[in-house]
Amino acid sequence: MTTESLEVKVKRLEQEKAALEQEVRALRLEQSIAVTAAAGAQQLYASSGDTVTNDSRGATPSSAFTPFERVAALTNPEIARYGRQLILPGFGIQAQMDLRNCSMLVVGAGGLGASCALYLGAAGVGRLGIVDHDTVDISNLHRQVIHNEARQGMSKARSAALSIQLLNPHCEVVVHELVLESSNAQEIVNAYDIIIDATDNVATRYLLNDASVLGQKPLVSGSALRLDGQLTIYNYSGGPCYRCLFPTPPPSETVTNCSDGGVLGVVPGIIGCLQALEAIKIATGLNKEDPPTMTLFSANSSTMFRTIKLRKRKPDCIMCGDAPTITKLIDYVRFCGSSATDKTPDLFLIPYNERITCQSYKELLKDSVPHLLLDVREKVQFDICSLPSSLNIPLKALPNELEKVKARLDGQNDRPVYVVCRRGNDSQPAVRILQENGITTGEVKDIVGGLERWSNTIDPDFPKY
Amino acid sequence: MSQSDATLRIELQFSGGMELLFDNQKTIHAKVPASFPLDGSAENRHAATIRDLISWTASNLLKERPELFIGADGSVRSGILVLVNGADWELEGELEYELEDRDEIVFISTLHGG
Numbered sequence: 001m002t003t004e005s006l007e008v009k010v011k012r013l014e015q016e017k018a019a020l021e022q023e024v025r026a027l028r029l030e031q032s033i034a035v036t037a038a039a040g041a042q043q044l045y046a047s048s049g050d051t052v053t054n055d056s057r058g059a060t061p062s063s064a065f066t067p068f069e070r071v072a073a074l075t076n077p078e079i080a081r082y083g084r085q086l087i088l089p090g091f092g093i094q095a096q097m098d099l100r101n102c103s104m105l106v107v108g109a110g111g112l113g114a115s116c117a118l119y120l121g122a123a124g125v126g127r128l129g130i131v132d133h134d135t136v137d138i139s140n141l142h143r144q145v146i147h148n149e150a151r152q153g154m155s156k157a158r159s160a161a162l163s164i165q166l167l168n169p170h171c172e173v174v175v176h177e178l179v180l181e182s183s184n185a186q187e188i189v190n191a192y193d194i195i196i197d198a199t200d201n202v203a204t205r206y207l208l209n210d211a212s213v214l215g216q217k218p219l220v221s222g223s224a225l226r227l228d229g230q231l232t233i234y235n236y237s238g239g240p241c242y243r244c245l246f247p248t249p250p251p252s253e254t255v256t257n258c259s260d261g262g263v264l265g266v267v268p269g270i271i272g273c274l275q276a277l278e279a280i281k282i283a284t285g286l287n288k289e290d291p292p293t294m295t296l297f298s299a300n301s302s303t304m305f306r307t308i309k310l311r312k313r314k315p316d317c318i319m320c321g322d323a324p325t326i327t328k329l330i331d332y333v334r335f336c337g338s339s340a341t342d343k344t345p346d347l348f349l350i351p352y353n354e355r356i357t358c359q360s361y362k363e364l365l366k367d368s369v370p371h372l373l374l375d376v377r378e379k380v381q382f383d384i385c386s387l388p389s390s391l392n393i394p395l396k397a398l399p400n401e402l403e404k405v406k407a408r409l410d411g412q413n414d415r416p417v418y419v420v421c422r423r424g425n426d427s428q429p430a431v432r433i434l435q436e437n438g439i440t441t442g443e444v445k446d447i448v449g450g451l452e453r454w455s456n457t458i459d460p461d462f463p464k465y
Numbered sequence: 466m467s468q469s470d471a472t473l474r475i476e477l478q479f480s481g482g483m484e485l486l487f488d489n490q491k492t493i494h495a496k497v498p499a500s501f502p503l504d505g506s507a508e509n510r511h512a513a514t515i516r517d518l519i520s521w522t523a524s525n526l527l528k529e530r531p532e533l534f535i536g537a538d539g540s541v542r543s544g545i546l547v548l549v550n551g552a553d554w555e556l557e558g559e560l561e562y563e564l565e566d567r568d569e570i571v572f573i574s575t576l577h578g579g
Contacts, residue, residue, distance in 0.1 A: 200577065223576035251543070309553060343536075
């Protein structure tokens, strides 16, 4: 190992150490608050099948399938807490009791689930289930405001439950730390009155729809990306199910996740709030007579909100129609051709020997080997950070802008061309495009793992986003 | 003006990411032929429907990747919802809806992020 890479490693470890120390301090502080808040309060449950025994605060492990205890009256502390809703005309004690005696399942403790679960917990929902398999990452926090800096690496379901408990100890929170799938979804969905789809992927959306139809539960569905959001209630009061509207899943290449498409943090926050509102309206019967609609939100449009009339339940729907052909949950990952998480999978289009590693590229830079580095990320990403003297042509534009590559080669037609992108996926089709157009007689290769791996293994000062 | 030159003023809107396929335009005021097929004789023509509008839009306005807009059977690809004057197109006859002057047609790509 060279001295240089040792230094890089030491630097990285020191950064990690500082971050861990910060986390420990914040967790200690939080723990002291949580212990106080939890004293005499409701307990934080862990779901059955969940191997994590609950909990540092000594609560009793339990499950969603413990019968939900409905009550005949609110306690005085509850009346004091919900007073502003209790005096609200058209809401009042009856609606507050309806909320107290309602159980809701929030699937996804991400951008949508963050605001949704906080408001539902605060509003007085009796039992709130939180499903999430993921852990808190620093890049979540601009929108997933139910988590915080200190909880990096903590289970999102657990972190969300903790936040709700800190806000309102009267809410019984059930933690489901798992990937919702065909084998477990029905049992979980059946244990709640209202289901909230705050997920981030197509497969789970179809799964939740089908489980909600089979379990006869209303489904409050929200989604958000970039500056736009959408909100619909499915399977409720004669309205359509998700499959009535979208019988076929979209081709996977047309689906963009927040990690690749970007999202303004407040946008899922707004949609999550609307989901909480709709769930409260269902629980209290406020919207029973409303015709089915979809609400579209567009942050930079002159009319930010638009509500459109939707079709009713389709009698020929294979899920909720008069003669359904789907009578139990299916394999949704296969049905949708996409995974049940929003992580971008690694692409393997190009054989390994036609690619170079970050380490080899670093050697090549050190030896001043003449070459052209082509960065095929979108300009908006290139503007955040880039390697020195790289040429930026986004993958989408590459077929029409090969002249720019030629111009940069400036007659040196045997120069090697290396292609880089964020994670080493887009760089692969780019290599193919360059090869097919005979852009150079030298080698054309892409950098495995892209700039993210460059930052992880070569230069810890290179930003990751 | 002969029948074949007649056009309808249609306001096309794109949302949920559809606008990215149309040069980032959220609204396009289009003059759409009032009858199709364009190469048909007067007696072979029918009043323009949404089906015609979809293929006309793809050939005249779409800037990239038609497979992200067009699907099977001349419809839009799955995952796109079409609105006719603010309502789900299913309520209006879907592909066979006959366009009228000053109609507002919206193409929305469903979002899945969260």
